[in-house]
Amino acid sequence: MRGALIGCGFFAQNHLNAWRDxxxxxxxxxxxxDIDPVKAKAAADTFGVPRHYTDPQTLFESEQLDFVDIATRMETHHDLVCLAVRHGVRTIVQKPFASDWQQCVSMVETARAARVPLAVHENFRFQAPMQAVREVLxxxxxxxxxxGRFAFRTGFDVYKTQPYFHQDKKLAILDVGIHVLDLARVFLGEVRHLSCETQQRNPRNVGEDTATMLLRxxxxxxxxxxxxxxARQIPDSFPQTxxxxxxxxxxIKVHEDFRMVVTSGNEVSERSIGSPLLPWTQAPWHVAQESVLLTQRAIIAAWRAGREAETSGADNLNTYALVDAAYAAAESGRAVAPEVWRGETIAVASVRR
Ligand SMILES: NC(=O)c1ccc[n+]([C@@H]2O[C@H](COP(=O)([O-])OP(=O)(O)OC[C@H]3O[C@@H](n4cnc5c(N)ncnc54)[C@H](O)[C@@H]3O)[C@@H](O)[C@H]2O)c1
Structure with missing residues (x-):
């Protein structure tokens, strides 16, 4: 399969390594x-990719693609996904799916109408330790x-590689809570309602950097x-859930040191569920990096088998709805039922920009 990657920034380096693997x-x-010519050229040179572009439209007009992988930030996702779909190219897009619910629904419906497979790169559920939990369940x-209790608590300097975090009006839930909410869905099923308390503990942040959510x-x-x-803790568990x-x-309990303890009736068993380093992964974030490869593999395998990816656009709407519900719950101080997509068609033109 011939693919292209759009967006050659910080996290895309993992995608590039994984595609090379x-x-x-x-x-x-x-x-x-990449709209930044330096980043586009650097990615092509480093990873031996034959051609590089600065304009996505030119990319689609010039290449015969079987899929495209979009690793830009969410503000650009709707336009880029719709462009890919117009060219009939299977699409993977990074999380968060888009800036708002209507854009997410619009992408799903546009892709469905064109019969173009659309998947979201939601990778936490493919992390080796989380796959081990799924197997036990x-x-x-x-x-x-x-x-259940699903916790991503860290004080690791995430702002160093993602300095835009300080300015994000929606931070912890939309950036990482989205993954943890996705895990809650995967492990315990869909959600009837949720409540949420947010905190902004770092004065440099505009948005919430802490969220505590209760789901039924x-x-x-x-x-x-x-x-x-x-969180201030030594050792820090970054980037583990x-x-x-x-x-x-x-x-089932997953501890800081990738140890999973399973109690089954009167039997207790314990095993290590971490994963070994790949040539391009580094501790302590190797499990997160490796999950990029596992996610890409799962999406491609589903497409090759003629199926929708497990993390299809439609599936991801249910995760995105939890994010929206969490913000609404935090603002109102009440439990909120997540939005449910019922497959109604909305005109792409009606999407708010
Ligand atoms: N799944 C994960 O575990 C994980 C981890 C980190 C980041 N992310 C996600 O990855 C995405 C990218 O984050 P990042 O930190 O790498 O951002 P970044 O800003 O470092 O990279 C984005 C790149 O996209 C390029 N770009 C922007 N608009 C473009 C366009 N229209 N066409 C082509 N290129 C364009 C930019 O020039 C930049 O190089 C975000 O959505 C983020 O949430 C996911």
């Missing part, structure tokens, strides 16, 4: 594109899950979803 699997990145070892799932399960960039899931007959 997938050459052996029949994937070839034939072009990269699926095995039935703890019975039906009834309670449609199964009846309850979960706590926490995220902060302002710590998990506790209690079920009818047991529990």
């Amino acid at each position: 997938m050459r052996a699997e029949g994937i070839e990145l034939v072009a990269v594109c 699926a095995s039935g070892a703890i019975g039906a899950p009834t309670w 799932h449609t199964s009846g399960a309850v979960s706590l979803v926490e995220c902060t960039y302002e 710590l998990v506790t899931i209690e079920g009818e007959t047991g529990s």
Whole structure:
């Protein structure tokens, strides 16, 4: 499959490494594109990509692509996804899906109308430790899950590589809470309502840097979803998500050192669920970096099998709806039911810019 990457910034370096690893699997990145010519050329030179562009329109007009991977920031996603769909090119787009719900729905409906597969690069659920948790749940070892706690708490200097965080009016929930909310969905199912308290603990931040959310799932399960960039703890668990899931007959706990303890009836087992370093990954964020490769592989495998990706645009609407509900709940001080997409068609032109 011939692909192109749009956006060659900070996080795209992981995408570039992962696509290079997938050459052996029949994937070839034939072009990269960034409005910054220096970044476009650097990506092409470093990763041996034959052509580079500064204009996405020119990219689509010049290349025969089987897929495009969009790793720009969310403000650009709607226009770039619609451009790709107009050219009939399968599309992967980074999270957050877009700047608002209407744009997210518009992209899903535009892609559906054109019958072009659309996937969101939602990678936390593909992290090796989270896949291990999913396997235990699926095995039935703890019975039906009834309670969960999913926590991403760090004081790691995330502002160094993403200085725009200080200016983001919506920060912790939209940037990382979105992943943790996605995990809550994956582990405990869809959500009936949620409440949320936000805090802005770092005076340099405009938006919230801490959120504590309480979810009631449609199964009846309850979960706590926490995220902060302002925890002060040694050792720091960045960039791990710590998990506790209690079920009818047991529990799963994922600890800081990638140790998973499973209680199943009267049996207790323990195993390491970290992953080894790849040539391009570095501790402590290797598990997060590797998940980029695992996400890309899962999306491509689904497409090759003629299926929608697990993290399709439509699936991601349910995660995005939780983010919106969390902000609404924090503002109102009340529990809020997430928006549900019912597949109604809205005109692309009606999308607010
Ligand atoms: N999934 C994860 O774990 C994870 C981690 C970090 C960042 N991200 C996401 O990745 C995305 C990118 O974040 P980043 O920190 O790499 O941002 P960045 O600003 O470093 O990179 C974005 C790049 O896109 C380019 N760009 C902007 N508009 C463009 C356009 N119209 N056409 C072509 N190129 C364009 C910019 O010049 C820049 O090089 C964000 O949505 C962010 O939330 C995801």
